[in-house]
Amino acid sequence: MEMKQENANKNYWLRVIVMLCLGWVTIWIYRSSLNPLFSEIQQTVGQHTNAQMGLISSCYFVGAVGMQIPSGILVDKFGKKTVLIPGFIAFALAAFLIAQAKGLTTIYIASVIAGMGCGCYFGTAYSLTSESIPADRKGISTAIINSGSAVGMGIGMILSSLFVKQIGLPWQTMMYICFGLILTMLVVFVLGIKTNQTQKSTKKTQIVEEVVVEEETEGKKGLFSPKMLVSYLLYFGTCYGYYMVVTWLPAFLQDERGFKGIAIGFSSALVAFAAIPGALIFSRLSDKYRTHKTLIILLLEISASLMLLLTVSAQNSTLLLVGLILYGFLGKLAVEPIIISHISDHASKKFLGTTLGVSNFFGLSASIFAPTITGVISDASGTREMGFYISIIIMAGAAILFFLVNSFKKEKKDTVNLSSLSVDE
Numbered sequence: 001m002e003m004k005q006e007n008a009n010k011n012y013w014l015r016v017i018v019m020l021c022l023g024w025v026t027i028w029i030y031r032s033s034l035n036p037l038f039s040e041i042q043q044t045v046g047q048h049t050n051a052q053m054g055l056i057s058s059c060y061f062v063g064a065v066g067m068q069i070p071s072g073i074l075v076d077k078f079g080k081k082t083v084l085i086p087g088f089i090a091f092a093l094a095a096f097l098i099a100q101a102k103g104l105t106t107i108y109i110a111s112v113i114a115g116m117g118c119g120c121y122f123g124t125a126y127s128l129t130s131e132s133i134p135a136d137r138k139g140i141s142t143a144i145i146n147s148g149s150a151v152g153m154g155i156g157m158i159l160s161s162l163f164v165k166q167i168g169l170p171w172q173t174m175m176y177i178c179f180g181l182i183l184t185m186l187v188v189f190v191l192g193i194k195t196n197q198t199q200k201s202t203k204k205t206q207i208v209e210e211v212v213v214e215e216e217t218e219g220k221k222g223l224f225s226p227k228m229l230v231s232y233l234l235y236f237g238t239c240y241g242y243y244m245v246v247t248w249l250p251a252f253l254q255d256e257r258g259f260k261g262i263a264i265g266f267s268s269a270l271v272a273f274a275a276i277p278g279a280l281i282f283s284r285l286s287d288k289y290r291t292h293k294t295l296i297i298l299l300l301e302i303s304a305s306l307m308l309l310l311t312v313s314a315q316n317s318t319l320l321l322v323g324l325i326l327y328g329f330l331g332k333l334a335v336e337p338i339i340i341s342h343i344s345d346h347a348s349k350k351f352l353g354t355t356l357g358v359s360n361f362f363g364l365s366a367s368i369f370a371p372t373i374t375g376v377i378s379d380a381s382g383t384r385e386m387g388f389y390i391s392i393i394i395m396a397g398a399a400i401l402f403f404l405v406n407s408f409k410k411e412k413k414d415t416v417n418l419s420s421l422s423v424d425e
Contacts, residue, residue, distance in 0.1 A: 012194065013132045017141050019192050020125045021148035026181045027118050028152025029159070030095060031060070032272075033174040036160045036250035036264055040171040045104045050251075052104065054375030057247045059108045061367035063115025068364060071120045072127075072357040080124045081193050085186065087120025092182040099175035122360055128193070142337045143283040147276045150333050153246065154269035161250075161265025223348075223355055230398075230405040231343050232362040237398030238301065238339065240366035241308060241391035242332035245271060247371040249324075252384045257320065267321060274328030279337060286338040293342050294406040297335055301399030304331040305392045312388035 034041070038053045067087075074083045094114035101107045125145070133141045159177065163169045249268050253259035259267055282300065286293050304327055311323035328334075340356070347355035374387030 013134060013137070013141075015192055016128050016132045017144055019188055020128065020145045021151075022188065023121060023125065023185055024145065024148030025152035025155070026178075026185050027091075027121060028149045028272075029156040029181060030091075030114065030118075030178040031057075032153040032156030032246060032268075033160045033178065034098075035247050036157055036268070037164055037171045037174070038251060040164055041107070044102065044171070045107065048104060049375070050378040051372060051375035054247060054371040056104075056107055056111055057243070057371040058368045059111035060115040060118075061243070061364055061371075063112040063117075064119040065115075065361060065364040065368060067116050067119025068122060068361045069354075069357045071122070071124070072354070074120075075124055075127050079195070080127055081189065081195055083120050084124040084189055084193070087117045087124075088182055088186050088189065089117070090114075091117030092179055092186065093117075095175050095179040095182060099172040099179065122357075140280070140283060140287075142340070143279040146333060146337060147279055150272040150275040150279070150328075152272075154272035157250065157265040157268040157272075158262070159265070161262045165260075165264065166262045223358065226405050227346055228343070228355065230402045231339065231346075232359055234297070234301070234398045234402040235339055235343075235359055235363040236366045237394045238332050238335060238366075239363040240370045241304070241395045243367040244370040244374050244387055244391045245308070245327070248374050248378075248384050248387060252388075256383060256385070257317070259317075267324065270321065270324045271328035271331070272333075274325045275331065275333035278329040278331075278334030282334045283337045283341075286341060293338055293345075294403055297338055297342065298399050298403040300330050300335040300338075301395055304335070305396040305399075307331070308388060308392050308395075312385050 034056060038056075042048060042053070071083055071087070090113055094110040094117060097110035097113070098107055101110065129138065129142065129145065156174075160171075160174050163173050164171050249271070250264050253264050253267055282296065286296050289296065307323045307327035307330060309323075311320055311327060314320040314323055340359070343355060343359050370387075370391065373390070374384060377386045377390070378384045
């Protein structure tokens with residue numbers, strides 16, 4: 001019996017990877033399933049402008065952004081399950097409310113609730129990975145976990161296009177599917193996540209505390225140092241382009257490039273599916289060449305910007321699809337683990353959670369602005385192309401500034417690497 005318990009504890013980090021990956025799959029099936037269905041939703045709630053429809057996504061991200069820092073504090077104070085379970089209950093309730101909605105205001109309110117529920121997930125997920133996954137497995141493990149968002153995005157867009165646009169089922173079908181998936185994940189989290197943290201050795205804890213006290217003053221100042229600020233800006237630019245694509249690509253393909261039916265979902269899903277090998281390959285590459293992370297990030301960001309430019313300017317569907325595939329391979333989901341790793345490398349260990357929370361706050365802030373700004377531009381100009389061009393400029397500009405600051409501002413003397421103080425030694 002003791003042997004089985006010991007094996008279960010050793011393999012707990014593998015269970016964490018699977019659970020967190022499936023959690024992202026569920027969240028992103030919801031996030032992406034409504035975007036291809038704006039025209040069908042308007043048949044229920046009435047005709048509205050592109051800006052008003054884009055506000056559905058923005059409302060979700062307002063809730064998510066607002067919960068980033070508070071949820072991290074709550075996780076530290078009350079524990080992961082205590083925060084995650086109520087968050088997913090609110091998420092499930094929101095999906096059900098959207099399925100019952102007869103007006104756009106109800107969808108707005110439910111979207112904010114959904115965002116708040118999902119906003120509890122980020123802090124819990126990164127807390128679990130930090131605590132449970134071995135240090136030498138965190139790079140590839142993070143890439144695997146993050147790939148769940150790509151899988152979920154692809155599944156959501158494909159199912160929406162298949163069930164609603166191709167087969168003709170009511171658009172509410174997708175919300176009922178999401179409701180069922182969220183309830184399933186609630187059961188998985190209740191049964192799968194440990195309530196109590198593994199106890200650390202007293203001696204190791206004392207060593208860590210002593211080093212952390214010495215770093216505390218410097219860590220507070222470093223939270224908004226030039227290196228951190230350009231990293232936050234970089235993450236904002238990366239997310240701006242991605243969330244613009246996630247929100248408006250289906251409508252762009254349908255209204256301005258003539259794609260129809262399930263072709264819309266499959267074409268949009270290429271971005272997600274191409275991101276999975278990209279994330280795995282480039283996260284391993286950045287682990288191997290750790291001293292060249294800033295250069296790798298720059299090359300990925302510029303390349304992704306060029307591929308987005310190819311997508312919007314392509315004169316035929318083949319070039320457009322090539323641009324989408326390569327944007328997915330080189331874009332946000334591929335570079336995100338490297339950005340997070342870079343921020344973690346330069347953050348004070350005492351304030352690592354806060355730093356990541358601030359970083360994700362900036363990233364998700366882009367998800368508020370991108371859908372609405374692109375919608376407003378579309379209403380004014382009659383095309384969504386300008387929204388693509390603006391995102392390209394933001395992505396490339398932020399990447400260049402990030403690289404310049406990290407190239408010309410000398411590194412401070414390395415601090416003690418607390419991650420090397422393994423509790424299992």
